[in-house]
Amino acid sequence: MTAPIDQHNETKKDVTFRVFRFNPQVDSKPYFDDYTISVERGITVLRSLNYIKEHIDASVSFRAFCQAGICGSCGMRINGLSQLACTTQVWDVLVKSKEPGIIKIEPLRNLPLIKDLIVDMDPLVDKMKHYSNWIDSTMPEASMGQKEFLISEEEFLRYDKATDCILCASCVSECSILRANKEYVSPAVLLKSYRMNVDSRDAIHEPRLAELVKDHGVWDCTHCYRCQEACVKSIPIMDAIHGIREDAIESRGVKDTSGAKHAEAFMSDIEKKGKLIEATLPIRTNGVVWTLQNLLPMAVKMIIKHRTPPPPPLVKSAKGIKVFRELFREMTEHVKQDHKSHKK
């Protein structure tokens, strides 16, 4: 009797890399090329691609440099998921392949394609410029170079994780809203903006925030968490996005934008009824005119189907709302105290 092959003891196997190919100067449409090579356990996708380029087809184009997950150059979609080729092991992705023995390699999404696996990063760089993703120092010019500009450890911890970003654009590639509109700020730029905005040495917090709350900015994020899930450095990107929103509401007020008004409605409704008052949410977010123009046909259909949310007076409060409100307001006092001591 033959013993079953123990896959865990296997040290080498034939793997097919199905690589996206497209050279806009020559090809009328994209296609895939299959390259089958023998791969040892522990080999990364990048080393495999290097082998293919050196020994099989020199025309396969991709970007790579450090081979150690530091430079962020080799972001690509491996079996559909945006990640770094240099930190992704072949055997790890092979077990998740839809077609046994085949690993599909495609360029990142949401950025223009240059050739094969190479995308144009310029739109991302342009957005980083647009949203001033740098520190404009508050230190007088005369003092620069004379002394260090230190921050507290507590402050650094607020953006420590955000500084881990290597601009690999995996989050950009996975973003739902960017897929729907290429003008959207994008998660990497929001992360960088947050990192700059919470730095006390920065002098352009207000103008940067003013830009972030405009159309295609921070309020357009739809909370899908794809960016955070894809981040190769496990950075909680949504915390940064929510951090900008919290800052926007605090610095610019709850009536600043439709995004802020929409978010604040949850706070006031919970305090009032313990429930969201959905019927008036569109009006409170965007005003009567927008609501009539945009939602009237749907509202008619909803009325026919008995699907309209109840008008505010008919929204039943949560049971025991009076006690709940007391608790809620007590927490409001705590928050006020926090703000006071924070300002001190």
Place this chain on the structure above:
Amino acid sequence: MKRYAYYLSCINESMTKEVDRSIELWQKELGLEFVKLHEGTCCGGSNLDYVSPKHFALVNARNIALAEKMGLDLIVSCNTCLMTIRSAKKKLDETPELKKEVNDILKKEGLEYRGTSQVRHLLWVLVDDVGLDTIRKKVKVPLKKYRIAPFYGCHILRPSTVLGHDNPVDPTSLDQLIEALGGQTIPYKHKNRCCGFHTLLVAEQESLNVAAEALQEAIQAKADFIVTPCPLCHTSLDGYQAKALKHAGVETSIPIFHISEMVGLALGYTEKQLGIKRHIVG
């Protein structure tokens, strides 16, 4: 009978009433008893957490504490409520000083957040607690004539550090439920993608584009309907479907079902009983 505290989601109390109504029809048949948490309040809908992180912690500590008082797990049938309440739980469990601050307030209502009750989705209860074998045995009308596109939605999958039930890249629990009910799942790339709901009032066109993509893939794959465990995804894909597809230049339509309705159909209830006729897309 397995008992659970059942969280009342705002949207299921207003626009998608068919979710709770259909669950009520079949819960006993599957050996489940959901005790409605009438004292529970809105979870903050993935917004309160940044408007006021401390109120967010208080509100959801209280929601969970109400279930803990009954010694029951808290079951949720909206993805965003699930993610939001679980996020608060994670924060409370990891931050003792926040937990203490919140509990000092909660004790005025005779409540305490201890962290003993789990917060789980209805889909997980069906797959893990009732079990696929039991569900298979209970099916009266197998859904074998239907090709079904499983749309999981975001907040039952991501962030995986908070959810952790399915692999967010290739989730399976909803596919398993469909198969146990006798239906046929179709390969569906949008199964783990977004419906665009959370920006419908803020970035409408982007949201509609997101929804349209998910709808078009299911239509092209000739699915009979899309099923989702989330009433917010349902609202985006059903309520806004006509608008989304019109903009995308698509003239056909596709019905969107809640998981509770799909279970009800397989257990022999009619579309009328289950509230399917309340959907915008027939």
